[in-house]
Amino acid sequence: MSSAALKIQTLSEEQTAAPLLDPQIAAEPELTDGFHLVIDALKLNGIETIYGVPGIPITDLGRMAQAEGIRVISFRHEQNAGNAAAIAGFLTKTPGVCLTVSAPGFLNGLTALANATTNCFPMILISGSSEREIVDLQQGDYEEMDQLAIAKPLCKAAFRVLHAEDIGIGVARAIRAAVSGRPGGVYLDLPAKLFSQVIDAAKGEASLVKVIDAAPEQIPAPSAVKRALDLLKSAKRPLIILGKGAAYAQADDEIRELVERSGIPYIPMSMAKGLLPDTHPLSAGAARSTVLKDSDVVLLLGARLNWLLSHGKGKQWGEPGSKKFIQVDIEPREMDSNVEIAAPLVGDIGSVVKTLLAGIDSSWPGVPAEWTSTINAKKDANIAKMEAKLGKNAAPMDFHGALGALREVIKERPDAILVNEGANTLDLARGVINMYQPRKRLDVGTWGVMGIGMGFAIAAAVETGKPVLAVEGDSAFGFSGMEVETICRYNLPVCIVIFNNNGIYRGTDTDPTGRDPGTTVFVPGARYDKMMEAFGGVGVNVTTPDELKRAVDAAMDSGKPTLINAEIDPEAGSESGNIGSLNPQSVVKKKK
Numbered sequence: 283m284s285s286a287a288l289k290i291q292t293l294s295e296e297q298t299a300a301p302l303l304d305p306q307i308a309a310e311p312e313l314t315d316g317f318h319l320v321i322d323a324l325k326l327n328g329i330e331t332i333y334g335v336p337g338i339p340i341t342d343l344g345r346m347a348q349a350e351g352i353r354v355i356s357f358r359h360e361q362n363a364g365n366a367a368a369i370a371g372f373l374t375k376t377p378g379v380c381l382t383v384s385a386p387g388f389l390n391g392l393t394a395l396a397n398a399t400t401n402c403f404p405m406i407l408i409s410g411s412s413e414r415e416i417v418d419l420q421q422g423d424y425e426e427m428d429q430l431a432i433a434k435p436l437c438k439a440a441f442r443v444l445h446a447e448d449i450g451i452g453v454a455r456a457i458r459a460a461v462s463g464r465p466g467g468v469y470l471d472l473p474a475k476l477f478s479q480v481i482d483a484a485k486g487e488a489s490l491v492k493v494i495d496a497a498p499e500q501i502p503a504p505s506a507v508k509r510a511l512d513l514l515k516s517a518k519r520p521l522i523i524l525g526k527g528a529a530y531a532q533a534d535d536e537i538r539e540l541v542e543r544s545g546i547p548y549i550p551m552s553m554a555k556g557l558l559p560d561t562h563p564l565s566a567g568a569a570r571s572t573v574l575k576d577s578d579v580v581l582l583l584g585a586r587l588n589w590l591l592s593h594g595k596g597k598q599w600g601e602p603g604s605k606k607f608i609q610v611d612i613e614p615r616e617m618d619s620n621v622e623i624a625a626p627l628v629g630d631i632g633s634v635v636k637t638l639l640a641g642i643d644s645s646w647p648g649v650p651a652e653w654t655s656t657i658n659a660k661k662d663a664n665i666a667k668m669e670a671k672l673g674k675n676a677a678p679m680d681f682h683g684a685l686g687a688l689r690e691v692i693k694e695r696p697d698a699i700l701v702n703e704g705a706n707t708l709d710l711a712r713g714v715i716n717m718y719q720p721r722k723r724l725d726v727g728t729w730g731v732m733g734i735g736m737g738f739a740i741a742a743a744v745e746t747g748k749p750v751l752a753v754e755g756d757s758a759f760g761f762s763g764m765e766v767e768t769i770c771r772y773n774l775p776v777c778i779v780i781f782n783n784n785g786i787y788r789g790t791d792t793d794p795t796g797r798d799p800g801t802t803v804f805v806p807g808a809r810y811d812k813m814m815e816a817f818g819g820v821g822v823n824v825t826t827p828d829e830l831k832r833a834v835d836a837a838m839d840s841g842k843p844t845l846i847n848a849e850i851d852p853e854a855g856s857e858s859g860n861i862g863s864l865n866p867q868s869v870v871k872k873k874k
């Protein structure tokens with residue numbers, strides 16, 4: 283039932299007391315208001331969940347949305363709600379919606395909106411705002427802020443709705459902007475006064491807009507496809523790089539067929555892991571340096587040549603000029619962003635892969651055996667090196683010992699979702715824990731941002747109903763840790779494992795003056811598991827990989843909210859994990 287059908291009756295007491303069929307009452311127009319129209323517009327467009335934090339002026343919006351059947355997940359901090367909305371967008375290809383209060387709540391949500399935009403996740407941040415008349419004259423309204431102006435440079439599009447009859451079009455514009463072309467974050471500003479504007483219900487209903495074909499297929503030109511196929515055919519050492527854009531596309535079967543039919547080795551970027559199982563014979567993930575350096579033609583499928591790929595140049599990529607790139611991206615301006623793209627293929631991943639497949643027929647030359655055997659030799663050596671570090675059942679645990687146990691958990695439950703953040707905890711888990719299914723690994727993404735953990739874990743559980751394993755550095759967890767209460771409140775099947783080595787990178791830093799703790803250390807021996815117990819969840823402290831495996835298995839089997847404090851050697855871990863070279867360090871000694 284549409285909430286407009288709830289109708290607001292503006293009846294006087296005498297009218298209410300009058301008989302039901304009184305013609306005077308029957309003639310009374312049915313009314314609706316801004317609250318109901320926002321809810322109707324979202325529902326009409328298939329929005330089933332809102333992530334947010336209640337407060338002025340959107341408290342009633344959340345309540346009414348819940349009453350109308352939208353699932354409303356209330357968080358403890360807007361940034362976590364925003365991260366949840368963003369990853370919901372990634373998982374479903376429907377914009378995730380985050381609802382916040384004005385000024386400070388809006389600003390808290392804005393970090394997640396900017397992160398969503400950077401990562402190309404479709405998301406809509408809806409914030410209540412204070413009154414235009416007062417804000418524009420800067421007269422000091424409650425939580426006064428020109429939110430629209432602040433949001434604009436940080437997202438893909440920003441809209442404000444001033445009149446109830448424009449709510450339908452405002453929501454429609456936000457949805458289309460979020461998912462069409464390159465997906466991203468959209469800000470929708472709803473001033474407090476809008477919610478209580480009352481209009482005729484029929485007029486309100488007629489003003490709603492259903493977005494048809496929100497993300498239209500974009501098929502590349504045949505000449506562009508031929509150029510790419512010719513280049514790929516000429517390759518002696520081809521490579522495919524799968525990015526999270528490929529995972530987002532949900533063209534899993536076609537992508538697998540492209541790899542298998544062409545026989546081209548591939549590496550997945552971290553959130554593309556599992557698009558094909560990491561154990562696939564054509565996976566070159568364990569020979570990463572070799573394939574980046576020695577390949578001659580590289581097909582980038584939904585992966586950008588940003589810092590995570592050393593901008594496509596430098597010594598990681600071998601001799602200058604030794605490589606030609608084919609890039610598949612929905613955004614034309616992505617081409618040549620860092621290096622020359624010899625064969626740009628502009629379109630959506632699903633459509634582009636289909637057109638490529640049509641050209642990979644019985645005349646396909648295949649991949650020279652010399653190339654695949656070089657890769658396999660490197661892979662085998664790296665895998666053997668890694669195996670030697672796993673499986674140690676010692677206390678205190680090192681990262682590899684603990685991750686070896688978690689690798690088995692995911693192997694036994696390939697449909698579980700792995701959320702992962704931290705520095706060493708992130709870098710080492712990425713290599714150690716094999717993924718087997720698409721969109722099961724959610725992590726820090728393009729910015730390498732800390733703080734996504736609990737938001738992502740909550741949305742993953744809500745959107746998929748699958749068990750979630752969140753593997754968190756102790757520092758990373760701190761950014762969103764209060765949401766363990768949210769996990770317990772909604773009784774979500776989330777198991778959090780905290781790799782607790784007493785600090786950021788390591789737990790051994792000291793203050794040279796002896797006055798304070800070192801800048802990167804936390805309270806030694808902290809028991810994060812107690813936090814979970816405070817809210818009725820299960821808390822476990824473990825000191826060995828065997829104990830860790832047993833505790834995670836129990837959590838995943840029971841589906842009970844669980845937090846496992848995994849005691850890691852405070853000496854373990856290196857500065858910034860394996861991107862430490864990006865961290866400038868002073869070489870100048872200060873004179874005393």
Ligand SMILES: CC(C)(COP(=O)(O)OP(=O)(O)OC[C@H]1O[C@@H](n2cnc3c(N)ncnc32)[C@H](O)[C@@H]1OP(=O)(O)O)[C@@H](O)C(=O)NCCC(=O)NCCSC(=O)C(=O)O
Nearest residue numbers: 567568569570571572590664665668704705713730858860
């Ligand atoms: C930049 C990267 C894309 C690339 O890193 P690399 O170290 O070059 O690659 P990988 O980690 O994939 O692999 C490292 C090596 O392990 C090998 N490798 C990979 N997988 C395997 C398996 N399964 N078995 C054996 N060996 C393996 C791989 O071939 C490499 O060896 P060789 O082939 O022999 O080289 C990645 O590190 C990344 O996504 N980083 C994001 C980090 C991040 O965002 N951090 C935020 C921290 S914030 C923070 O810390 C801060 O603020 O400070």
